[in-house]
Amino acid sequence: MKKDYWNKPTLGLWERLYLPEVVRGLSITGGVFFGNLWKWLTFRKGALTAYYPEETRADYSPVNRGRHVLTRRDGGEVQCVSCNMCATICPAYAIEILSRADLEHPTHPKAPERFEIDYSRCIFCGFCVEACPEDAIRMAKEVPDFPGFDRENMWATQDLLLGWQPAGDPAKKYPAPAAGREEVHP
Numbered sequence: 001m002k003k004d005y006w007n008k009p010t011l012g013l014w015e016r017l018y019l020p021e022v023v024r025g026l027s028i029t030g031g032v033f034f035g036n037l038w039k040w041l042t043f044r045k046g047a048l049t050a051y052y053p054e055e056t057r058a059d060y061s062p063v064n065r066g067r068h069v070l071t072r073r074d075g076g077e078v079q080c081v082s083c084n085m086c087a088t089i090c091p092a093y094a095i096e097i098l099s100r101a102d103l104e105h106p107t108h109p110k111a112p113e114r115f116e117i118d119y120s121r122c123i124f125c126g127f128c129v130e131a132c133p134e135d136a137i138r139m140a141k142e143v144p145d146f147p148g149f150d151r152e153n154m155w156a157t158q159d160l161l162l163g164w165q166p167a168g169d170p171a172k173k174y175p176a177p178a179a180g181r182e183e184v185h186p
């Protein structure tokens, strides 16, 4: 049978009967609920629900990376060359970049006029960091502090991303131009 889309699952008889899967889902949810309830009744740590922003979790994984940092060149300018690779790879379409010409620097003639990340959409996958050819975007261990009643308030602006320099991050050195890639000033 022709599939409507490439990864459409093929359902077996058990899945097509529907109700057994509903019962299985309820048993998983119920097991977690009653397990947590029992822990709560016996004064042990139960569900990990935090009443954000009044409370924040204290048990983030040491490998958690929750805040983006835009790095700078030695002169303090933004390192980003506005190539858009991070925005292209982002599965959540969370990055918006408006480019401008940076003709003072022929080897990196574009720079972002506006670079913003929508934290209401970001899933903190780190793909943007992996995709960046310039080490211009990193993710630091901190968690974003962006509670808001309005999605418009959850955009991290370029200035904010440039200002979030984590204390533990080693100073960024801009690599010397590779051979055959020297800057040529007109």
Ligand code: SF4
Binding pocket: 086, 089, 090, 091, 092, 093, 094, 095, 117, 121, 122, 123, 124, 125, 126, 127, 128, 129
């Ligand atoms: S961490 Fe993932 S979702 Fe967030 S901006 Fe980067 S690529 Fe997009």
Ligand code: SF4
Binding pocket: 079, 080, 081, 082, 083, 084, 085, 086, 087, 097, 131, 132, 133, 134, 135, 136, 137
């Ligand atoms: S952060 Fe990196 S990948 Fe994204 S536009 Fe700038 S240089 Fe390109």
